Amino acid sequence: SFWIFYCILLKCQYNMPRKPKENTMNAVFCHGVLPPDLDWNKNTYSPTKGWKEWLQFVLEQEHDIVMQIPRFPHAHTFMMKYSEWEDIMNSQKINSDTILIGHSAGAGFILKYMALHPELKVKQILLVAPWIDTGGANPFGFYKEFDMHNIANQTIDGIDLLVSDNDISEMGKSRDKIISNIPSMRVHVFPGYGHFVLPELPEIIPFIKF
Numbered sequence: 569s570f571w572i573f574y575c576i577l578l579k580c581q582y583n584m585p586r587k588p589k590e591n592t593m594n595a596v597f598c599h600g601v602l603p604p605d606l607d608w609n610k611n612t613y614s615p616t617k618g619w620k621e622w623l624q625f626v627l628e629q630e631h632d633i634v635m636q637i638p639r640f641p642h643a644h645t646f647m648m649k650y651s652e653w654e655d656i657m658n659s660q661k662i663n664s665d666t667i668l669i670g671h672s673a674g675a676g677f678i679l680k681y682m683a684l685h686p687e688l689k690v691k692q693i694l695l696v697a698p699w700i701d702t703g704g705a706n707p708f709g710f711y712k713e714f715d716m717h718n719i720a721n722q723t724i725d726g727i728d729l730l731v732s733d734n735d736i737s738e739m740g741k742s743r744d745k746i747i748s749n750i751p752s753m754r755v756h757v758f759p760g761y762g763h764f765v766l767p768e769l770p771e772i773i774p775f776i777k778f
Contacts, residue, residue, distance in 0.1 A: 600672025
């Protein structure tokens with residue numbers, strides 16, 4: 569009868585394997601630059617490699633989160649222009665499911681990008697050894713004219729700041745200015761990590777709000 573057939577059909581549908589829910593989270597990593605007057609083991613250091621590629625692998629393999637690492641121009645010449653980086657960032661998928669992660673100049677860029685795009689809302693921001701050029705070294709004023717005060721309100725799970733106790737003095741000035749402007753951020757200090765030029769950084773994982 570119709571009802572017997574209907575009950576069998578419902579039972580079959582119930583017992584069918586269900587497709588796991590797709591993880592809608594994604595991440596965008598903004599790399600730093602290599603100033604010509606600094607020597608962070610120039611023979612091996614790359615702004616896009618090391619723990620950045622390690623993190624990309626871990627997020628995808630263990631958490632089903634795709635992390636893009638867009639390549640920004642002039643990372644090895646220090647002649648970067650904000651408008652060029654902004655154009656590349658505009659092409660990325662950024663929404664309330666997005667985690668923004670930045671290192672050094674890339675972390676500072678995230679702050680300016682979010683400040684100049686108040687319409688954006690992201691899941692979380694993680695800043696590792698951020699630099700915002702407090703000394704005005706970049707000839708194009710990369711970090712000029714932006715207000716950080718409201719950036720925390722543009723996140724769902726807040727902002728985490730990872731710094732070391734023995735980074736170069738310029739990074740310390742950037743750190744202090746950022747903290748004074750965004751006092752609600754969570755600050756994590758790592759002894760002896762320098763500028764976080766490392767092959768892996770497992771310490772960052774517990775701070776990511778999955």
